[in-house]
Amino acid sequence: MRHAKRLASIGIAWWFALLLCATIIGAAAWGFSGGMCTVTAHADREFHLNEDMDTFRQILVRSNSTEAILNHSGMKLLEESTEAVDIDLSKDAKPLRNFLRGKSKANVTATKHLKVQLNDPELAATELVLRQDCHIEPENIQIVTTSDRPAGELKMYSTSLDAIRNEKGTDVKLTIDMTVEVKVSYLFRSQARYRVQQAAIKSLEEQEVALRKLAENTTGGPMIRVRR
Numbered sequence: 001m002r003h004a005k006r007l008a009s010i011g012i013a014w015w016f017a018l019l020l021c022a023t024i025i026g027a028a029a030w031g032f033s034g035g036m037c038t039v040t041a042h043a044d045r046e047f048h049l050n051e052d053m054d055t056f057r058q059i060l061v062r063s064n065s066t067e068a069i070l071n072h073s074g075m076k077l078l079e080e081s082t083e084a085v086d087i088d089l090s091k092d093a094k095p096l097r098n099f100l101r102g103k104s105k106a107n108v109t110a111t112k113h114l115k116v117q118l119n120d121p122e123l124a125a126t127e128l129v130l131r132q133d134c135h136i137e138p139e140n141i142q143i144v145t146t147s148d149r150p151a152g153e154l155k156m157y158s159t160s161l162d163a164i165r166n167e168k169g170t171d172v173k174l175t176i177d178m179t180v181e182v183k184v185s186y187l188f189r190s191q192a193r194y195r196v197q198q199a200a201i202k203s204l205e206e207q208e209v210a211l212r213k214l215a216e217n218t219t220g221g222p223m224i225r226v227r228r
Contacts, residue, residue: 053165079115125152
């Protein structure tokens with residue numbers, strides 16, 4: 001009887017041992033096997049420019065700011081088209097004079113479509129189609145750029161630029177949201193999330209660099225002036 005109980009105990013112990021081994025092996029296989037993982041990232045960045053709002057508006061309207069910012073974001077502008085432009089001059093008593101002086105009080109709303117080339121081989125996509133909505137007013141500017149559809153592993157991409165007039169210049173806030181689908185083992189998913197997040201942060205840093213360079217080039221160059 002005791003022998004039978006002992007054999008039963010040994011059998012149960014072996015069964016638990018086999019179950020534990022199977023669990024460990026399964027977990028290890030799950031951890032090292034590759035699977036699709038959806039990673040989202042959000043980042044924002046705020047900074048101050050010494051240029052006033054009138055000058056900053058000229059920077060965005062007169063210079064090819066879109067291409068310069070995209071180039072600093074790891075993209076290359078391929079095509080750019082304007083869908084609609086709405087200019088409200090009701091608050092500007094002297095629209096032509098103020099425009100030439102770079103102090104236009106007009107409210108401008110525009111929608112653009114952009115096609116850009118991606119320079120990141122890990123995204124398995126070469127082109128990305130974007131929609132850009134611009135709202136430009138004397139006291140503030142808002143530009144929102146969003147992907148029209150997924151491109152390879154890049155499922156969603158959106159950035160925004162908000163600028164507000166300040167007594168000593170212009171306050172700028174940049175944001176970015178992106179969703180990327182990557183193939184990575186379970187054990188390295190946290191690392192994948194970290195890499196995507198760092199890519200988002202780096203993109204905003206480069207956008208700030210692009211805007212500062214545009215500001216330097218614009219303010220340092222010739223301006224259109226009207227004789228009094």
